[in-house]
Amino acid sequence: MPDRHALLSASSSKQWLHCPPSARLQEQFPNESSVYAAEGTFAHEVCEYKVRKYLKERVKHPQSEEYYTEEIDQITDVYAEFVISIIEEMKRNGCEPLVMVEERVDYTHIAPSGFGTADMLIVGKDENGNGVLHIADFKTGQGVFVDADHNSQMMLYALGGLAAYGYIYDIKIVRMSIIQPRLDNISTFECTREELENWGESIRKIAILAYEGKGEQRAGDWCRFCRAKPVCKACKDEALSLCREEFLDLDEGAFNEGAFSDESMQSDGIRASPDDNIENCESCENGTVPVFKQPGLVPLTELAQILPTLNRISSWIESVFAFVSSEAINNGVTIPGYKVVEGRSKRMFTDTKAVVDTAVANGYTDLYKQQLISLTEFEKMMGKKKFKELLGVYVTKPQGKLTLVPEDDPREAVDLTATPETPDREFAAIPDEGE
Numbered sequence: 383m384p385d386r387h388a389l390l391s392a393s394s395s396k397q398w399l400h401c402p403p404s405a406r407l408q409e410q411f412p413n414e415s416s417v418y419a420a421e422g423t424f425a426h427e428v429c430e431y432k433v434r435k436y437l438k439e440r441v442k443h444p445q446s447e448e449y450y451t452e453e454i455d456q457i458t459d460v461y462a463e464f465v466i467s468i469i470e471e472m473k474r475n476g477c478e479p480l481v482m483v484e485e486r487v488d489y490t491h492i493a494p495s496g497f498g499t500a501d502m503l504i505v506g507k508d509e510n511g512n513g514v515l516h517i518a519d520f521k522t523g524q525g526v527f528v529d530a531d532h533n534s535q536m537m538l539y540a541l542g543g544l545a546a547y548g549y550i551y552d553i554k555i556v557r558m559s560i561i562q563p564r565l566d567n568i569s570t571f572e573c574t575r576e577e578l579e580n581w582g583e584s585i586r587k588i589a590i591l592a593y594e595g596k597g598e599q600r601a602g603d604w605c606r607f608c609r610a611k612p613v614c615k616a617c618k619d620e621a622l623s624l625c626r627e628e629f630l631d632l633d634e635g636a637f638n639e640g641a642f643s644d645e646s647m648q649s650d651g652i653r654a655s656p657d658d659n660i661e662n663c664e665s666c667e668n669g670t671v672p673v674f675k676q677p678g679l680v681p682l683t684e685l686a687q688i689l690p691t692l693n694r695i696s697s698w699i700e701s702v703f704a705f706v707s708s709e710a711i712n713n714g715v716t717i718p719g720y721k722v723v724e725g726r727s728k729r730m731f732t733d734t735k736a737v738v739d740t741a742v743a744n745g746y747t748d749l750y751k752q753q754l755i756s757l758t759e760f761e762k763m764m765g766k767k768k769f770k771e772l773l774g775v776y777v778t779k780p781q782g783k784l785t786l787v788p789e790d791d792p793r794e795a796v797d798l799t800a801t802p803e804t805p806d807r808e809f810a811a812i813p814d815e816g817e
């Protein structure tokens with residue numbers, strides 16, 4: 383969940399640790415809440431409710447007609463069950479753990495004005511009697527797999543947790559878990575208290591640079607959620623330099639004035655095209671179409687090398703279009719060479735009841751479709767046990783869409799040699815990297 387009001391928030395720490403000026407550069411852009419964020423906030427409230435109920439606190443179930451679904455119920459169950467299992471295990475280890483739900487943690491001793499809210503903070507003991515701090519974070523997203531391993535957001539929360547509760551049970555071990563049920567992801571990273579504190583020391587200077595808006599602006603997979611991305615100079619330079627120097631491998635001066643004159647082409651050993659259309663092409667004449675001295679194809683290995691950068695650039699291009707469109711549509715800014723038009727729309731009824739009444743009054747009766755309730759609705763209606771007993775045999779989980787992802791993605795690789803050949807197999811586009 384995004385932290386409100388903290389300049390050096392834990393949730394944006396991947397950005398400011400890699401690109402310190404990003405924290406200040408984003409200040410001028412509003413932190414707009416999306417539908418996903420609103421759904422995420424509600425899901426967190428349900429998680430909180432479930433854990434507090436287990437802790438026997440007096441709580442009211444959060445209500446939302448818009449966001450409360452069976453799927454939300456299921457994914458929050460996964461989180462609550464995980465957290466409860468940690469608490470129960472600590473109890474079995476002979477201690478009464480300290481459990482804090484939605485706990486504000488302060489790590490200003492590492493990053494100026496740094497604070498955030500940890501979904502769950504538990505202090506207790508492990509099976510060897512060592513003091514343990516366990517932080518858990520619930521993620522509703524399914525676009526990006528979030529790994530707990532050296533996750534800076536979790537490590538900052540843990541540093542805040544240590545600062546506040548480090549004296550209890552003489553904490554020696556720190557565990558940080560990400561629970562991301564929509565991607566079947568529960569990952570835990572463990573380190574010693576000393577390792578965590580050393581890491582905190584190692585980032586202190588970077589945090590100060592970030593707070594002061596200094597340091598190098600560096601584009602990378604951390605740009606994904608940066609609000610400054612559409613107007614970021616580093617992103618623009620990276621995209622253009624790749625297009626000019628690496629991907630297109632343009633000949634020197636191809637975009638320069640006169641690059642397409644007969645003289646310059648002949649002196650470069652290029653024959654002027656006999657095609658009148660090309661000769662008269664306005665884009666060619668003003669130098670906006672590149673010309674290559676040595677035609678060729680790009681080998682797959684070379685494309686593979688630039689995939690990570692292409693992912694980022696594609697995400698940057700999308701953000702530029704979204705930003706410029708929003709400026710034009712929402713703020714009335716004139717974009718030279720562009721105009722705002724209406725998209726296609728579909729016909730719809732204005733008053734469904736009146737439609738039904740009129741149709742019935744005129745003798746039409748077959749107005750509704752009947753549909754089988756969903757698998758999760760069946761499960762809810764029957765309960766998990768009965769559902770399994772009666773209908774489990776009819777349940778299958780089809781193979782997910784195949785996706786090419788970077789090698790360090792924690793998901794297990796599919797053994798394609800063991801899968802039947804299906805040339806038309808559906809595949810998904812390579813997802814963006816990042817948190």
Ligand code: SF4
Nearest residue numbers: 401600601605608614
């Ligand atoms: S988008 Fe620009 S400012 Fe933001 S993190 Fe990336 S490089 Fe830094």
